[in-house]
Amino acid sequence: MNRNKPHLPLVLLIDDDKTLHLWANRHLPNAGFKLISCFDGIEGIAAFKEFSPDIVMLDIEMPIIDGIATCAEICKCSNNTPIAIMTVTADEEKIAQSYAAGATEFIIKPINWQILGYRLHTMLKASKLAESELRLSKAKQMAHLGDWKWQVNDDQVYWSDEIYSMLELDNHEFTPDTHNFKKFVHTADMPYVGRHLQKAIKTKEAANVEFRIITSKKQERFVAQQIEGIENHKAQRTGLIGTVQDITERKVQENKIRHLAYYDEVTQLPNRIFFLKFLAKTLELTKRSKRNFAVLFLDLDGFKGINDTYGHQAGDLLLKEISRRLTEGLRCSDLASRYFDHFDHKVDVARLGGDEFTVLLNDLARPEDAGIVAERIHRWITEPVALGDRLVHVGVSTGIAVFPHDGENAEALLKNADIAMYHAKKTGKGHYQFFREEMALKAKKRLEMETYMHHAVAKNELRLHYQPVMDVLSGQMVGAEALLRWESPQLGFLPPNDFISLAEENGLINQFGEWAIREACRQHQVWQQQGQGDLTIAVNLSSLQFNQSSFIPMVAGIIQEFDINPAFLTFELTESMIMADTESMLKKLNNLKSLGIKLALDDFGTGYSSLRYLNRFPLDTLKIDRSFVKELPENPDSSAIVNAILALAKALNLKTVAEGVETIQQNTFLQNTTCDAVQGYYFSKPMPVEEFQNYWAQNNNPAP
Numbered sequence: 001m002n003r004n005k006p007h008l009p010l011v012l013l014i015d016d017d018k019t020l021h022l023w024a025n026r027h028l029p030n031a032g033f034k035l036i037s038c039f040d041g042i043e044g045i046a047a048f049k050e051f052s053p054d055i056v057m058l059d060i061e062m063p064i065i066d067g068i069a070t071c072a073e074i075c076k077c078s079n080n081t082p083i084a085i086m087t088v089t090a091d092e093e094k095i096a097q098s099y100a101a102g103a104t105e106f107i108i109k110p111i112n113w114q115i116l117g118y119r120l121h122t123m124l125k126a127s128k129l130a131e132s133e134l135r136l137s138k139a140k141q142m143a144h145l146g147d148w149k150w151q152v153n154d155d156q157v158y159w160s161d162e163i164y165s166m167l168e169l170d171n172h173e174f175t176p177d178t179h180n181f182k183k184f185v186h187t188a189d190m191p192y193v194g195r196h197l198q199k200a201i202k203t204k205e206a207a208n209v210e211f212r213i214i215t216s217k218k219q220e221r222f223v224a225q226q227i228e229g230i231e232n233h234k235a236q237r238t239g240l241i242g243t244v245q246d247i248t249e250r251k252v253q254e255n256k257i258r259h260l261a262y263y264d265e266v267t268q269l270p271n272r273i274f275f276l277k278f279l280a281k282t283l284e285l286t287k288r289s290k291r292n293f294a295v296l297f298l299d300l301d302g303f304k305g306i307n308d309t310y311g312h313q314a315g316d317l318l319l320k321e322i323s324r325r326l327t328e329g330l331r332c333s334d335l336a337s338r339y340f341d342h343f344d345h346k347v348d349v350a351r352l353g354g355d356e357f358t359v360l361l362n363d364l365a366r367p368e369d370a371g372i373v374a375e376r377i378h379r380w381i382t383e384p385v386a387l388g389d390r391l392v393h394v395g396v397s398t399g400i401a402v403f404p405h406d407g408e409n410a411e412a413l414l415k416n417a418d419i420a421m422y423h424a425k426k427t428g429k430g431h432y433q434f435f436r437e438e439m440a441l442k443a444k445k446r447l448e449m450e451t452y453m454h455h456a457v458a459k460n461e462l463r464l465h466y467q468p469v470m471d472v473l474s475g476q477m478v479g480a481e482a483l484l485r486w487e488s489p490q491l492g493f494l495p496p497n498d499f500i501s502l503a504e505e506n507g508l509i510n511q512f513g514e515w516a517i518r519e520a521c522r523q524h525q526v527w528q529q530q531g532q533g534d535l536t537i538a539v540n541l542s543s544l545q546f547n548q549s550s551f552i553p554m555v556a557g558i559i560q561e562f563d564i565n566p567a568f569l570t571f572e573l574t575e576s577m578i579m580a581d582t583e584s585m586l587k588k589l590n591n592l593k594s595l596g597i598k599l600a601l602d603d604f605g606t607g608y609s610s611l612r613y614l615n616r617f618p619l620d621t622l623k624i625d626r627s628f629v630k631e632l633p634e635n636p637d638s639s640a641i642v643n644a645i646l647a648l649a650k651a652l653n654l655k656t657v658a659e660g661v662e663t664i665q666q667n668t669f670l671q672n673t674t675c676d677a678v679q680g681y682y683f684s685k686p687m688p689v690e691e692f693q694n695y696w697a698q699n700n701n702p703a704p
Contacts, residue, residue, distance in 0.1 A: 626660025
């Protein structure tokens with residue numbers, strides 16, 4: 001046994017959602033924690049008494065005994081252990097009840113595991129400080145942190161040894177007084193510290209202040225100081241006492257959390273949230289100074305093709321290189337942003353997401369100068385990029401919006417720069433365009449698409465493309481997923497991402513969904529009449545469509561219309577759909593099962609469904625999300641999660657389909673598991689019906 005192995009804080013996780021335990025087991029050890037899993041409150045209380053964990057995480061909604069009652073029972077055993085209560089909704093009443101029961105933190109699901117690790121460490125630090133406060137008197141507490149005292153009558157100042165150590169001073173060579181302590185306070189923070197000292201002297205209120213100090217060896221540290229007045233028996237002020245705590249490490253952790261919240265993970269550039277905050281600050285300063293500035297909205301031309309061809313890793317490398325070129329180029333530009341925000345960071349360029357970037361140009365002498373910078377950016381980006389042993393080329397389309405002519409708030413400027421970028425891309429890519437009022441094509445396109453959308457079914461413009469589902473061992477095709485496409489004469493061929501969200505907003509998704517089910521049944525009937533054999537066809541359902549009261553009768557009517565055996569048909573639902581209203585959902589799912597239709601849970605493992613409810617639903621298949629499959633077999637965590645899902649499916653007597661299989665290595669890994677079927681680009685992309693029929697025929701009759 002390695003006796004020098006560091007002690008890891010112990011987290012007790014109490015939640016009836018077994019999927020959450022899988023995620024916790026994946027992330028918390030990497031954040032420096034050990035984990036104990038319990039699945040109800042009674043089991044959790046017993047584990048708390050046995051193992052004395054350092055921190056407790058528990059769900060507010062659990063069977064047998066809920067999270068609030070569990071929290072109260074744990075606090076009876078120990079009121080010093082930090083308790084974080086988790087929930088999917090920010091119910092103010094339940095939050096108040098949780099804190100009253102003894103909770104110290106409240107976490108909203110879904111959980112950002114990376115940030116959670118920092119929060120748990122911060123809770124532990126706060127817990128240790130609270131334990132110290134309970135054990136020691138105020139004087140002992142001050143000595144633990146570092147304390148000082150100032151006597152008014154003789155103007156004497158006392159520092160504890162911890163303060164000398166904090167300032168890297170020798171207590172035998174330095175004598176503190178009311179004047180020389182100021183030289184250790186950061187110059188920029190001295191007015192702030194002075195105001196709090198005066199407040200403590202003139203009033204009876206305690207003062208708390210955080211500021212920077214500069215040690216004798218010129219090291220900058222962050223400290224938190226608490227100041228209180230001392231009074232004699234006559235209630236006369238006789239001096240001040242205070243504690244000083246070095247919070248440098250906490251500030252470092254806070255900066256890490258802030259970085260995660262405000263910076264893009266791939267490029268380390270400011271993200272959309274940070275950019276909009278900074279843009280709003282720039283607007284405030286610019287309105288006072290009466291200066292112009294411009295927002296450039298950049299969209300890379302050709303990025304998607306590179307990302308799809310060479311993979312996401314290559315795409316990320318490309319984004320990093322483009323970010324480097326933009327940052328270094330703008331650093332040398334006289335027009336780059338000169339304003340600093342409260343994060344002490346200059347925002348010249350940000351990544352909004354995907355292949356979209358923004359650039360902020362301040363103090364323009366004339367709007368045309370923004371076009372000069374756009375031309376420079378075009379030259380920087382269009383230089384070839386080395387990705388391993390290959391050179392790739394991308395272009396950039398740029399939209400420009402100038403304050404105040406093109407918008408007087410952050411949202412308007414960004415939107416209009418986006419509209420101008422879209423216009424630049426539509427005119428041939430690789431160009432820049434200044435925003436003009438007549439360019440408001442985005443709203444026009446949306447209205448135009450909605451107009452055409454209303455006639456898409458009547459004009460027979462919708463199509464189903466079929467992606468094969470293969471038996472994992474035999475390689476024979478056992479089914480297909482039917483995927484909706486729109487072939488518009490005016491707008492061209494549109495994948496679902498281009499129109500489904502709009503269809504859900506305007507209600508046409510019900511019409512589109514009915515067409516998809518009807519077309520899948522019609523095509524099945526044709527294949528049956530041609531004697532092509534049985535094939536399971538899976539159709540994705542929208543939650544809006546599924547929640548319609550007319551949905552079940554509509555499906556029953558279609559089955560009766562084509563006079564077919566519905567056993568071939570599988571409806572794919574998401575975890576969020578089936579968890580929305582469990583009792584109503586259970587009834588509706590049972591009604592579908594009574595019709596003879598199979599049910600599949602799509603993208604399993606990415607949602608937050610309760611396994612307690614999952615066992616009640618009449619499901620036939622779990623579809624493992626591609627986010628787990630893509631890291632097989634190299635990533636041990638993904639392998640463990642996939643195997644856990646497969647074990648769960650086997651225990652529930654469910655079939656399994658792995659989505660997003662793109663490599664032979666992924667397929668080989670799955671062949672050595674209990675997975676039943678696979679689908680993905682390794683076998684075939686989604687195909688029009690004619691291509692799919694040829695693929696089917698070749699699969700059934702392989703060449704010798």
